[in-house]
């Protein structure tokens with residue numbers, strides 16, 4: 001009790017500028033806070049993708065059996081990748097729509113390496129469902145591409161978002177044609 | 187206070203009890219919180235649901251710990267381990283159905299508990315912090331239930347996890363890194379399942395901690411009551427034990443009857459059949475719905491065409507409850523004496539049910555329109571109606587004491603006597 005009374009008196013005596021003791025409190029507190037934050041970081045970071053998950057997995061796909069107008073799904077990094085061998089009409093429609101009112105403007109050319117092969121990650125940019133349209137019997141939405149049933153997003157024949165709550169076009173993964181009939185994704 | 191405190195029970199004079207109590211005053215504490223704790227004498231059955239929620243929390247923890255002894259948190263084994271619990275583990279089917287439907291019963295109890303609070307103005311001074319702690323419990327429960335639903339690794343588990351974690355991608359810049367961090371990969375996968383199991387085990391115990399704080403806050407100013415005026419003296423109160431312990435136990439019997447009826451006769455009534463199909467990352471089920479207790483919030487999310495604003499509105503619909511004590515400007519607590527608020531209370535309750543119904547349906551056509559109107563009403567109720575009502579509504583005259591309405595005019599001499607002494 002007596003001690004705290006003394007401290008108070010000393011603190012009060014130095015007025016608004018603060019005392020050496022105040023400085024020490026703040027400095028020690030700040031050190032403690034920064035130290036704790038630094039110690040916390042490894043724990044938070046441990047939840048980020050680990051080295052084995054990051055080790056870039058890639059898949060090779062043989063395209064020989066694919067018919068014109070056929071769409072297939074392959075798994076890459078736990079996600080579906082859509083491969084679409086587009087018909088000339090679908091390509092023409094995609095290119096004609098370059099100038100349409102696009103929520104996420106992108107030309108069809110920027111989305112393909114060869115116009116006949118549209119390769120995209122088949123994950124709706126709204127909340128991550130897999131859009132329908134891979135099977136010929138699936139609904140393909142108002143623009144002949146893909147339709148996400150979860151909350152009603154419509155994608156066109158270039159995989160661009162046209163209508164619905166999704167904000168972005170279906171993403172294009174990294175890929176390379178190894179030869180005319182083989183593609184490596186990732 | 188000395189007047190209300192019941193005499194110490196005989197066992198407190200036992201030397202053993204005395205020896206322990208001197209070193210750890212556990213018996214004094216229990217006696218004080220349960221026996222002496224003076225409770226308004228007019229609590230009705232809507233006051234049962236707090237203790238029911240607490241008992242459901244215990245049921246969830248006990249059944250969960252036993253399930254965890256048989257469950258395998260790995261994408262290749264999780265689904266089959268749950269099926270093994272259902273078919274091979276002794277009484278496994280019972281324990282799993284208790285846990286599965288116990289979650290629903292827990293939410294039923296808590297939602298009734300919350301609407302009780304809305305009707306009787308339980309959130310008003312001096313119980314604002316008590317109210318906040320309750321909302322924190324609700325948020326933790328939602329997180330826990332969501333995490334638990336992912337564990338059986340069926341189609342709804344997987345796609346529910348995908349859609350809900352993707353909500354965070356709505357935030358600009360930090361969104362995508364957060365989602366990757368939540369997943370521990372590039373999609374919902376084994377790392378996600380592992381951490382969800384770890385957190386599903388942890389959060390219920392965090393809830394226990396917040397419940398303790400909730401009770402400390404409750405016991406600081408005592409329970410509210412249906413007429414909403416403060417207790418004026420000992421004639422307004424009775425000891426919690428045995429009066430309310432008995433009333434709570436009776437309610438528990440009825441509640442467990444309903445619970446048992448569901449567990450034994452309709453255990454999958456509230457579930458989605460799709461969750462008995464193993465998770466398939468390449469195919470989304472045609473119709474994704476969350477568990478019923480999250481449907482109203484899901485409806486709010488979907489009724490707004492922008493992704494970010496939809497997410498903000500969904501979280502906002504819960505966070506708005508934190509400022510409710512200040513949005514409601516009326517000094518009168520109980521809706522019994524607020525004729526206009528009472529109407530809006532029921533409209534709000536209907537609005538929440540409508541939102542739940544919309545959440546279970548696809549967001550198209552009329553559903554979309556009704557969903558938007560119901561969402562608008564939800565926020566209108568809190569942001570416009572409640573603040574204005576406090577000014578414009580003319581409350582009915584309040585009784586002068588709790589005893590007055592209970593004893594029809596305060597005629598009873600027996601009840602009024604202690605007041606004269608106090």
Ligand code: HEM
Pocket residue numbers: 243246247248249250251252253254257268282285286289292327330331332334335336337338386387389390391393
């Ligand atoms: C706040 C309390 C809790 C709630 C609301 C809750 C909720 C849930 C839900 C909704 C499920 C999915 C049930 C299904 O559809 O199969 C679940 C599963 C599970 N929970 Fe909990 N839980 C709680 C506490 C606990 C605790 C304390 C444990 C202990 C470790 C636990 C362990 C499990 C396990 C192992 C599963 C997977 C088995 C299964 O799906 O039946 N839970 N939980």
Ligand code: FES
Pocket residue numbers: 124125126127128129148149150151152153164165166
């Ligand atoms: S996830 Fe595709 S529309 Fe919502």
